[in-house]
Amino acid sequence: MKPEIDSNKIVVFTGAGISAESGLQTFRDSNGLWNDFRVEDVATPEAWASNPELVLQFYNDRRKQAFDAAPNAAHDAVTRLEEKYEVIVITQNVDDLHERSGSTNVIHVHGQLKYARSSNNDSLLYLYDEGKPIQVGDVCDEGSQLRPHIVWFGENIQNYELARKHLVTAGRVLVVGTSLSVYPAAGILKKARFNAEKIIITRQIDKKPSGYKLLRGSATTLVPSVIGDWLNGKKVI
Numbered sequence: 508m509k510p511e512i513d514s515n516k517i518v519v520f521t522g523a524g525i526s527a528e529s530g531l532q533t534f535r536d537s538n539g540l541w542n543d544f545r546v547e548d549v550a551t552p553e554a555w556a557s558n559p560e561l562v563l564q565f566y567n568d569r570r571k572q573a574f575d576a577a578p579n580a581a582h583d584a585v586t587r588l589e590e591k592y593e594v595i596v597i598t599q600n601v602d603d604l605h606e607r608s609g610s611t612n613v614i615h616v617h618g619q620l621k622y623a624r625s626s627n628n629d630s631l632l633y634l635y636d637e638g639k640p641i642q643v644g645d646v647c648d649e650g651s652q653l654r655p656h657i658v659w660f661g662e663n664i665q666n667y668e669l670a671r672k673h674l675v676t677a678g679r680v681l682v683v684g685t686s687l688s689v690y691p692a693a694g695i696l697k698k699a700r701f702n703a704e705k706i707i708i709t710r711q712i713d714k715k716p717s718g719y720k721l722l723r724g725s726a727t728t729l730v731p732s733v734i735g736d737w738l739n740g741k742k743v744i
């Protein structure tokens with residue numbers, strides 16, 4: 508028996524495209540990170556084992572860029588949605604622009620740049636905000652080298668069950684700025700209910716998820732427009 512849909516609950520599921528207009532690179536666009544770096548060199552446990560300095564440098568650069576960036580009109584519109592609805596942000600992004608915009612319930616499924624983690628004890632996290640770099644020799648209380656608190660390819664996603672629970676009961680789902688290329692994160696969207704209002708905003712996507720209305724364009728234009736309709740009690744036409 509599926510739980511009741513909550514018409515007051517909105518899940519906003521985001522990817523790198525929502526932070527693009529804050530100046531942060533996406534991954535798979537023509538100027539994306541995976542054009543500049545190979546995943547195997549900087550975003551796998553094997554990369555960490557063979558060249559920790561390169562991996563640390565990759566995330567230190569991104570941590571500094573994220574700290575220097577500011578939330579944009581799309582992040583701020585998502586924050587405004589909380590005036591009228593229970594809003595759960597589920598993000599693949601590792602920046603903290605949603606939190607800095609004012610969103611109060613943000614679930615990260617791929618980790619967060621602003622924390623370092625013991626490489627031997629997942630429960631030991633250390634705040635590395637203000638763009639602070641993690642260096643070789645930075646160790647946890649148990650003496651192990653600190654690593655980025657990021658989900659690498661081949662590692663388990665974070666908060667999957669919590670994210671799924673919210674998708675199943677959401678009355679509305681707004682997806683913003685993701686190519687839906689990476690599973691299981693992208694697969695969580697399939698848990699949204701048939702009669703929930705479902706919208707995806709993105710510049711371009713290979714395969715639109717079934718049941719979602721696709722609005723092509725930039726997040727800073729389309730997200731405030733959709734959220735304005737929802738705040739005025741209107742369905743998005």
Ligand code: APR
Nearest residue numbers: 522523524527533534535599684685686709710711725726
């Ligand atoms: N407005 C709206 N959408 C945009 C904008 C913008 N200004 N700029 C880019 N986009 C869209 C692109 O069209 C694309 O569909 O955002 C999406 C970005 O896709 P990816 O670069 O694949 O980023 P994302 O979907 O977040 O990647 C998922 O892959 O490498 C892993 O862990 C990494 O969390 C990341 C995951």
